[in-house]
Amino acid sequence: MPKTTTNHYLSAHPAPPDTLASLLAGAGITINGNAPWDIQVYEESVYRDVLTKGSLGLGQAFIEGRWGCNRLDEFFHRVMRADLDEKMGGTARLKLLAEIIRHTLFNLQAPHRAYQVAQQHYDIGNDVFEAMLDSSMSYSCGYWQHAQTLEEAQRHKLDMICQKLDLQPGDRVLEIGCGWGGLAKHMTQHYGVQVLGITVSVEQQALARERCAGLPVDIQLKDYRELHGQFDKIVSVGMFEHVGQKNYETYFATAQRLLKDNGLFLLHTIGNHKTALHTDAWIDRYIFPNGKLPSASEITGAIEEKFLIEDWHNFGPDYDRTLMAWWDKFNRAWPELQFKYDESFYRMWKYYLMCCAGYFRARQGQLWQLVLSKRQSNRVYRSIRPQPVS
Structure with a gap:
């Protein structure tokens, strides 16, 4: 694990909004709880970003070290098994609708975009x-x-x-x-x-x-x-x-x-x-x-x-096992890779592999x-x- 550049891990946990706490509780996740899949939130801005940007805000906040989780793969497994992405409301829901419109109106994989x-x-x-x-x-x-x-x-x-x-x-x-x-x-x-x-x-x-x-x-x-x-x-x-x-x-x-x-x-x-x-x-x-x-x-x-x-x-279940094997190899190789890539890349790559593992584990x-x-x-x-x- 790379050294953190913040002191979030020592700070007090800000109180979560009731809407988010209730959504996650339905998936068996407690904000700042003690289970390995419970997320630990270090900055109050995380809640705002999730409520306004949805999954994009959640992922960006993780890359920036504003929240953490011991078993990120299990966190995503539980979130996706409960289909929480479909239960988000407010601004995050509007962002989702904007993405649907973008994919509907435009050919995002046209030849000039292929590369x-x-x-x-x-x-x-x-x-x-x-x-x-x-x-x-x-x-x-x-x-x-x-x-x-x-x-x-x-x-x-x-x-x-x-x-x-x-x-x-x-x-x-x-x-x-x-x-x-x-x-x-x-x-x-x-x-x-x-x-x-x-x-x-x-x-x-x-x-x-x-x-x-x-x-x-x-x-x-x-x-x-x-x-x-x-x-x-x-x-x-x-x-x-x-x-x-x-x-x-x-x-x-x-x-x-x-x-x-x-x-x-x-x-x-x-x-x-x-x-x-x-x-x-x-x-x-x-x-x-x-x-x-x-x-x-x-x-x-x-x-x-x-x-x-x-x-x-x-x-499909074989992809969960494949992704976890990739994570294990990447994590063990990080002491050498860290001289070329920074902590943000490490956290981005971890988030990528773990959310994909949860996606397949949730079927x-x-x-x-x-x-x-x-x-x-x-x-x-x-x-x-x-x-x-x-």
Whole structure:
């Protein structure tokens, strides 16, 4: 834990407004209580910010050290399980409505905005991600059914994807959102395929090219809407969350155009438990600008008449465990990282990982892998659920 730059931890706790105290009590949380998930408020301004800005104000106040919590993941689990975000009133509710209007009126993921998320998040520094992730640098949910470690969970996930795609030697594979090249490397080394991977991150492209050097892998800095050609298989892991509802039709139409008639398309994405017309304001501001988590109905509506669903696999609870493993690695690496990043970054990153863990633990968040095919396909598909790896 970095040294604090304030004396809030020694100050008296200001009294909370009855409205907030009552809301949190409904989730089993006591302000300035003794349970590990109870929040400790050090400045009265926290209450004002939460009441006027909602989740954005809560997160900003945490980054600034104005409140704390011993088990932030459990705090968020309880808040989201009780759907407190839907019960906020006053100015915070108006802010939420403003976010809904913004997402409704504007295409926040238009081509000219495609690279913003990379500039703000994925390009912050490869050292953070190398410290936090497994050796494959998989920045997506691991598959823990037969795994004991993060390394195993991510390796099992990569191989499960390859098996679900029925990869064959010589297949030409498109990876939409290739990250740092972990899946591309795995597919070529173990299944003898050729891969075109695209990313909107300069830092990811550079490291992915380095990690895949000498392999039949081409990593390009490109938006998916710019793609041409034909591919035997298409895979997209953890990228669909940046597409946006206004672009779902274009995204799936592009994949349909690029996939050979007998091919397979695997989509790996976070899914929301219901259709939401906005993104959490704090996540949008600090972590993933312009992001939008799809619901099941939004996906099915967008793929209708384009693809058939061969398989739909949900292992959302595995993301909770993945996020906590990432936090453990990041926290242990902080003594080295702190020479480049400040305390505010540490608190922001902790808040990000812990609120996401709570989101999946509360079952608001799902993790879906869909295997899609064209109606023209003549293959008979059998769903894959890997057995334990010896």
